Amino acid sequence: MTPKTPMTPMAPHERMVLAGARVVLPDGVAQNGRLAVEGRTLAAAEPAEPATYDLTGHWIVPGFVDVHVHGGGGGSFSAGDAGESMKVIDTHRRHGTTTLLASTVTGDLDDLAHQAGALSELVEQGDLAGIHFEGPFIARNRCGAHEPELLRDPDPADVRKLVDAARGTARMMTLAPELRGGLDSVRLLAEHGVIAAVGHTDATYEATQEAIDAGATVATHLFNAMPALGHRVPGPIAALLRDERITIELINDGTHLHPGVLELAFDSAGPGRVVFITDAMGAAGMGDGVYPLGPMKVDVRDGVARLAEGGSIAGSTLTLDRALRRAVTVDGLPIEHAVRALSANPARLLGMADQIGSLEAGKDADLVVLDEDLALTAVMRKGSWVVPPPSRA
Structure with missing residues (x-):
């Protein structure tokens, strides 16, 4: 069997909210932005939802x-x-x-x-x-x-x-x-x-x-x-x-x-x-x-x-x-x-813009978290952490 990349899997319907970061979206940068991840995809985050990960001082960009x-x-x-x-x-x-x-x-x-x-x-x-x-x-x-x-x-x-x-x-x-x-x-x-x-x-x-x-x-x-x-x-x-x-x-x-x-x-x-x-x-x-x-x-x-x-x-x-x-x-x-x-x-x-390439609801939850100096701190692919953040909220 082909070896697979180790990841930190989510429960089948676990929902997580990433909050506090500057998020690079298709129409610009959202300060103190919020992203929700549901399963393998991105979803809209409700303003009152508690943060699973507080990423204040970080950037979130698409994978x-x-x-x-x-x-x-x-x-x-x-x-x-x-x-x-x-x-x-x-x-x-x-x-x-x-x-x-x-x-x-x-x-x-x-x-x-x-x-x-x-x-x-x-x-x-x-x-x-x-x-x-x-x-x-x-x-x-x-x-x-x-x-x-x-x-x-x-x-x-x-x-x-x-x-x-x-x-x-x-x-x-x-x-x-x-x-x-x-x-x-x-x-x-x-x-x-x-x-x-x-x-x-x-x-x-x-x-x-x-x-x-x-x-x-x-x-x-x-x-x-x-x-x-x-x-x-x-x-x-x-x-x-x-x-x-x-x-x-x-x-x-x-x-x-x-x-x-x-x-x-x-x-x-x-x-x-x-x-x-x-x-x-x-x-x-x-x-x-x-x-x-x-x-x-x-x-x-x-x-x-x-x-x-x-x-x-x-x-x-x-x-x-x-x-x-x-x-x-x-x-x-x-x-x-x-x-x-x-x-x-x-x-x-690649003809894949409907699946990947931007942080929009319904697309694959592929994202990268960077610190203030733009050094990589976390990576998520299809809703699972490849490189997890240092701590939860």
Whole structure:
């Protein structure tokens, strides 16, 4: 049996009230807010109800949604092992990510199909929201921490093989649309309800526009693994930033992006089109050392992951609670914008906004409690504490 993340369960119809905190809601911040949890969902709190938890001096924000994560806690989704995958899931849950996609890394096509089959079982049992294939259909010159010898053009038949192997759980695929078969593959993904993401690409501005017109809707970790923005040869970044059909991923760890670039992205795309991701590998939640990333070896020093051979940045050791805190305290974003990039925007991207992504009655009781300094103190997923508050009222 697949191991499950330990939680503190509620009684079948137990109702709890969280009171006193500043609560980030879709329409702003409620001072001295109140939230009720009934079973697995959020409910309206009556003004006179006694508090189960007094969270005065804290913040409550929606559970985070990560659409791009490879590993954590020393584990990797690419292992294709349920126990190791649950280690990754548990690590990110304890850092506030209550919903996540499992991202693969470039490998042999048959190996990726096997991984997809194993991961699909975790989707079916509710521990993952789906699978994100990153590679092997990416540009050699922009491969980053992907094995160059395993890259291939996005032949629609190969793309379809991976989608089929996921048994209806494939949610996103990153590819370079300028490669042979790229546009046809984008169309194929769109037809099958799989998000086509432009990334690890050498596409021109015009080729990127063609991909968007063909159905691409996401920019994979914008600015990274693609040509730099130019004033005469704008490349993919300008096309992805300016098109309202595109949701842009950003890795806000202080290594992948300068704060000024983050500000540029928010100013250009607007807060409704930005999604913070971790792109985390196995070292997330762990210490420095050597870790696997697919067939590659990654050396983590001072929290920065680089390929052991070549020194290319190899994902991150980020968790989304740190991304939120940095966005507000270092980058100067309003907390409402930062929270939106961690919850509502990715929930909408996944087509799950009716279930998750905001603190509204009837939605899943997924939430994160932060102290005054925005450090995580508690996490709830579907009405059960993953990380419980220190004390009750």
